[in-house]
Amino acid sequence: MLKTLAIIGTVVVVAIAAILIYAATKPDSFRVQRSAAMSAAPDKIFPYIAGLKRWREWSPYEERDPSMKRTYEGPESGKGAIYAWDGNKNVGSGRMEILEATPARTVIKLDFFKPFEGHNTAEITMEPRGNQTFVTWAMHGPSPYMSKLMSTFMDFDDMIGRDFAAGLAKLKVIVEK
Numbered sequence: 521m522l523k524t525l526a527i528i529g530t531v532v533v534v535a536i537a538a539i540l541i542y543a544a545t546k547p548d549s550f551r552v553q554r555s556a557a558m559s560a561a562p563d564k565i566f567p568y569i570a571g572l573k574r575w576r577e578w579s580p581y582e583e584r585d586p587s588m589k590r591t592y593e594g595p596e597s598g599k600g601a602i603y604a605w606d607g608n609k610n611v612g613s614g615r616m617e618i619l620e621a622t623p624a625r626t627v628i629k630l631d632f633f634k635p636f637e638g639h640n641t642a643e644i645t646m647e648p649r650g651n652q653t654f655v656t657w658a659m660h661g662p663s664p665y666m667s668k669l670m671s672t673f674m675d676f677d678d679m680i681g682r683d684f685a686a687g688l689a690k691l692k693v694i695v696e697k
Contacts, residue, residue, distance in 0.1 A: 574597075
């Protein structure tokens, strides 16, 4: 019996060590992105991206906590506009600041404080093609060890990508009216 427990213990320790080592081999950064074609000109879409208050109309994260506290600072839209939130466990707390805003590309500094700290960059690009605009919502940043370990068990690209696709689909409905 003691020998069996020793074998089981050894197998468990080796399995845990293998997972920890595997996590350490994952990339030091990540990128998630989704795109959608919209039958609208960039100048019709741009106000929904550069005006952070307008995100309430299409961002999938806005629906997860109806009583989320929101604050806005800086200009109404464009470079320097800031949006901070503090909500339930589904949205946590964080802050986003527009660093660059043109109809072709909007760059956002994205800081998460809860439930996990993270400092990333979001980019929304618009590429006109004929009578459509291809909108791409991307997020990228560093992958610290804990993120690597968690990604061993969860597919962040799928989780975040699903949200991005849902947000773009909702934005598409709004701008195509």
